[in-house]
Amino acid sequence: MPGRPESAHDEAEALLPWYATGQLDTADRALVERHLESCAECQRQLHAERVLIDEFQTLSPEIDTSWARLRSRIGSTQRREPQWRQAVGEFWQLLNRPAVAALAAAQLAFVVLAATVALSLSRPSADHSPASACSARAPARPT
Numbered sequence: 070m071p072g073r074p075e076s077a078h079d080e081a082e083a084l085l086p087w088y089a090t091g092q093l094d095t096a097d098r099a100l101v102e103r104h105l106e107s108c109a110e111c112q113r114q115l116h117a118e119r120v121l122i123d124e125f126q127t128l129s130p131e132i133d134t135s136w137a138r139l140r141s142r143i144g145s146t147q148r149r150e151p152q153w154r155q156a157v158g159e160f161w162q163l164l165n166r167p168a169v170a171a172l173a174a175a176q177l178a179f180v181v182l183a184a185t186v187a188l189s190l191s192r193p194s195a196d197h198s199p200a201s202a203c204s205a206r207a208p209a210r211p212t
């Protein structure tokens with residue numbers, strides 16, 4: 070039923086992930102933009118989605134591959150079918166899970182920390198070789 074604000078909101082909301090990544094065609098983009106002008110809720114959600122997408126593209130470049138795979142899955146099905154919504158829902162649930170973002174950030178921090186520690190440990194051990202050279206010399210004393 071066209072014209073009903075509820076359905077316009079639902080439709081725009083479902084398209085927001087694609088809008089945020091710039092993957093909508095002109096007609097859908099216009100639809101979302103028109104709705105965004107009058108819907109604060111969708112504006113907020115779009116902002117949140119952009120932040121998440123930004124973080125994920127920084128942390129894991131392979132997210133682009135996921136988008137492509139998801140898109141091709143959607144392309145083979147009719148839009149607005151339950152399957153379509155389910156695919157979006159699954160993917161979006163993953164992105165919206167704070168634990169995933171936190172884990173990715175923690176992993177990155179750990180790698181950086183480990184690399185720093187490894188570097189600082191490997192350098193002095195090379196410099197301290199005189200100690201072992203000294204102990205090797207010591208046993209050579211006359212009987």
Ligand SMILES: [Zn+2]
Pocket residue numbers: 077078079081082104108109110111
């Ligand atoms: Zn809305």
